[in-house]
Amino acid sequence: MNLDRRIYAAIGVTAVLTVAITALLINIFEHKQEARQTWFRVVEITDDTDDPAVWGKNFPLQYDAYRRTVDMVRTRYGGSEALPRNPTQADPRDRVSQEKIEEDPRLKKMWAGHPFAADFREERGHAYMLIDQSYTKRVRDFKQPGACLNCHASTYVFMKTLGNGDIFAGFEKMNAIPYAEATQHVKHPVSCIDCHDPKTMALRITRPAFLEGIRAWKASQGIQNYDPNTMATAQEMRSFVCGQCHVEYYFQGEKKRLVFPWHKGLKVDDAYAYYQETGHKDWSHALTGAPALKAQHPEFEMWSQGIHARSGVACADCHMPYKREGGMKISDHHVRSPLLNINRACQGCHRFPEEEIKARVEQIQERFVGARNIAMDALMDLIDEAERARRAGASDAQLKPAWEAQRKAQFFIDYVEAENSTGFHAPGEALRVLTVALDEIRKGQISLRELERGATKRASSAPRAAAPAAD
Ligand code: HEC
Ligand code: HEC
Ligand code: HEC
Ligand code: HEC
Ligand code: HEC
Structure with missing residues (x-):
């Protein structure tokens, strides 16, 4: 009897334990599944599949969100405003x-003589990147390369085709083709496919x-020989995929090779050097003759100088x-402004109310805009003075120090x-960058x-040797 009771008790304990362990295992399994994200290969x-709608059949949730990049919502300084216009041919x-x-x-005066002085709109969602590029005056009124x-497009398959399987060979060809022709081959x-390996869905650089x-x-x-596709951490890849485009760049030489000026480092000073x-x-x-530089969207480089990059926070943490x-x-x-999504973008790490987080961001932005306006006004003065000197007949050699100042200040502000x-x-x-520009x-x-x-000295001592008349 005693023995029986003990056996029953033992069986009872085992049963309870079994249930508990099974529950735990199921729980672990579910979490693993959640982390791994099961998908059904529909x-x-x-x-070679560059059509996102096809991928969307396997990953409908990601695809639905991807398509929402058509939304246009303004924030105080970012997002974008939807302005209706009458479509024309x-x-x-x-x-x-x-x-x-x-x-x-x-901005027009800063860029006088450059296509940006003709058309430069606020950027908007990824869904628009190809159409906005095709119809900007910078493409319609100026000759641009592939x-x-x-x-601005899903170019991975196009580059592969052009290069017979070698994306580098394809890249070189695509760069040099006239824009109007190259754009026929992308949809x-x-x-x-530009961010993911189709077999494993791992992030990749293309x-x-x-x-x-x-x-x-x-x-x-x-x-030496760094290759992000084999050497970067998973967290680094969550920023690198964005750094494929959100960076300063230029087109090198006759072949219009796309180059990121990172050979000396990622700071603006390094790019300038x-x-x-x-x-x-x-x-x-156009006004002063200075040999000028146009800066472009260095989000990756600027982010890399900030406290979030230093703390290991990636673009995707805030923007996806x-x-x-x-x-x-x-x-x-x-993908959009995180200020439209503060709850998920910031509050996982910052336990402040949404209004407070927004106010902190806007305070940073307000200070920046104030400083940027001061620097911009100063740049306008320099351009006006250099233009006057040029009209009064100053030679290129005489203008050189002013040109160098304008070139650098303008690049830093831009x-x-x-x-x-x-x-x-x-x-x-x-x-800091703005104070260098002011200097x-x-x-x-x-x-x-x-x-x-x-x-004036020369003019007063020898009036007939005055500077030649302006052109
Ligand atoms: C600009 C780059 C980019 C593009 C384009 C992109 N993704 Fe992603 N995707 C990411 C990033 C970043 C992650 C997070 C990966 C990580 O944390 O390792 C991700 C994660 C995923 C995951 C893993 C599960 C998850 O949601 O975290 C799936 C599935 C996925 N993407 C599907 C798609 C599909 C389908 C498309 C096209 C409709 C697409 N992605 C387009 C960057 C991109
Ligand atoms: C700590 C969060 C955080 C990280 C990390 C981050 N961003 Fe941002 N990003 C922001 C905030 C906040 C804004 C301002 C949005 C606004 O004013 O509406 C912004 C603005 C932008 C904008 C302009 C968006 C708009 O709506 O005008 C782009 C583009 C952008 N970031 C790209 C990137 C890229 C690329 C990276 C990584 C290299 C990155 N961001 C890293 C928080 C972040
Ligand atoms: C290295 C990547 C890269 C290259 C190359 C590039 N762009 Fe962009 N472009 C971007 C990014 C990122 C944005 C969004 C951020 C912004 O507008 O500042 C953008 C925005 C734009 C926009 C929308 C906003 C605006 O400026 O009106 C247009 C139009 C545009 N680019 C045209 C062009 C043209 C024309 C070329 C070739 C001369 C070009 N892009 C080359 C990355 C690039
Ligand atoms: C293939 C190049 C490319 C890649 C990769 C890319 N972007 Fe963009 N992004 C652009 C261009 C171009 C625009 C502007 C489109 C326009 O204005 O028509 C843009 C716009 C944006 C905007 C503005 C959205 C808005 O609603 O105002 C944000 C934010 C942004 N990108 C963040 C990211 C982040 C974060 C990543 C990485 C996960 C990323 N981008 C990857 C090219 C790219
Ligand atoms: C993955 C975690 C993480 C996310 C997501 C994140 N932050 Fe942070 N943030 C940090 C860390 C870490 C610091 C450094 C200070 C600290 O350790 O608390 C920081 C610092 C800041 C600071 C102080 C900056 C300074 O220069 O001192 C502000 C403001 C801020 N974050 C705003 C934001 C906003 C806005 C978002 C969302 C768009 C955001 N953060 C998203 C982790 C994060």
């Missing part, structure tokens, strides 16, 4: 975002310009935060202006005043 996807878009050169005409497509904005740029940068730090060494100029400034849908944890493929977070990605760095402007103005003093 259709076959290959390394020349430009079939029925809505566009606001024109930044009309909002701030100083190199423009690198960041989609950035697509699943853009040769990034592979070359990051290799040059790592080499400058003593790391690289351009000084190579002697590159994007255009001659995790969300739960139907019991699954997925990445939000509706760099933080073109960076689309309005100072947020690296607040201290953004303000250059000061030096440029001093050089022009010295020139003027010299000219």
Whole structure:
């Protein structure tokens, strides 16, 4: 009897334990499943499937969010405003975002003689990247190369085809083809295949310009033959995929090779030193003649100077935060301003109320805009003074110090202006860059005043040897 009772008790305990262990195992299994994210292969996807709708059959949640990048919502300084327009044959878009050169005409003077002075709109969602590029005046009224497509379309399959399987060979060909011709061969904005390996769904880098740029940068730090596709951590890849496009760039030489100027480092000073060494100029400034540089969207570079990068926080953490849908944890493929999504984008790490987080961001942005406006006004003064000196007959040699000041100041201001977070990605760095620009402007103005003093002195001592008349 005693024995029986003990046996029954033992059986009872075992049963309870079994249930508990089974429950635990199920729980672990479910979490693993959730983490791994089971998917059903409804259709076959290959390394040539660039149509996102096909991928969408296997991954409907990611695809639905991806398609929502058509949404246009304004934040205080970011997002985009949906302006309705009458579609025409020349430009079939029925809505566009606001024109930044009309909002701030100083930009036109900064870019005088460059296509950006003709058209520069606020950027909007990924869904628009191909159509906005095709119909900007910068493409319609100016000759552009296929190199423009690198960041505005799903080009992976096109590059592979052009290069007979070798994306680097295809990249070189695509860059040099005229835009109007190259664009016939692409159909989609950035697509699943540009960021994902179709077999494993792992993130991957498909853009040769990034592979070359990051290799040059790592080499400058003593790391040879760096390849992010085999050497980067999973967390680094969550920023690198964005760094394929959200970066400063230029087109090198006759072949229009797309190059990221990272050979000396990722700071604006490093990019500038690289351009000084190579002697590159994007255009001659129409008012002053200065050999000028146009900066473009260096989000990756500026982010890398900020506290979030330093703390290991990736672009995707804020711009594609995790969300739960139907019991699954997925990445939000509706890439947009995190200020439209503070709860998931920030509050996982920052336990402040939403209003407080927003206010902190806007305070950073407001300070940045104030400093940027001061620097921009100063740049306008320098350009006016240099233009006057030129009209009064100053030679290129005499204008050289002012040109150098303008070239550098303008590149630095444009760099933080073109960076689309309005100072947020690296607040201290953004303000530092503006103070360097102000210092250059000061030096440029001093050089022009010295020139003027010299000219007045010469004019008063030998009136007939005055400077030649303006053209
Ligand atoms: C800590 C969060 C965070 C990280 C990390 C981050 N961003 Fe941002 N990003 C922001 C915020 C906040 C803004 C400002 C949005 C606004 O003003 O509406 C912004 C703005 C932008 C914008 C302009 C968006 C708009 O609506 O105007 C782009 C583009 C962008 N970031 C790209 C990137 C890229 C690329 C990376 C990584 C290299 C990155 N961001 C890393 C928070 C982040
Ligand atoms: C290295 C990648 C890259 C290359 C190359 C590139 N773009 Fe872009 N482009 C971007 C990114 C990122 C944005 C969004 C951020 C912004 O607008 O600042 C953008 C935005 C734009 C926009 C929308 C906003 C605006 O400026 O009106 C247009 C139009 C555009 N690009 C045209 C072009 C043209 C034309 C070329 C070739 C001369 C080109 N892009 C080459 C990355 C690139
Ligand atoms: C193939 C190039 C490419 C890649 C890769 C890319 N972007 Fe973009 N992104 C663009 C272009 C081009 C635009 C502007 C499109 C336009 O204005 O028509 C843009 C716009 C944006 C915007 C503005 C959205 C809005 O609603 O205002 C954000 C934010 C952004 N990108 C973040 C990211 C992040 C984060 C990643 C990485 C997960 C990323 N992008 C990857 C090219 C790219
Ligand atoms: C600009 C780059 C980019 C594009 C384009 C893109 N993704 Fe992703 N995707 C990401 C990032 C970043 C993650 C997060 C991966 C990680 O954390 O390792 C991700 C994760 C995923 C995952 C894993 C589960 C999850 O949600 O975290 C799936 C599945 C996925 N994407 C499907 C798609 C599909 C389908 C498309 C096209 C409709 C697409 N992606 C387009 C960047 C991209
Ligand atoms: C993955 C975690 C993570 C996410 C997501 C994140 N942050 Fe942070 N944030 C940090 C860390 C870490 C710091 C460094 C300070 C600290 O350790 O608390 C920081 C610092 C800051 C600071 C102070 C900046 C400074 O220069 O001192 C602000 C403001 C901020 N975050 C805003 C945001 C906003 C807005 C978002 C969402 C768009 C966001 N963060 C998303 C982790 C995160």
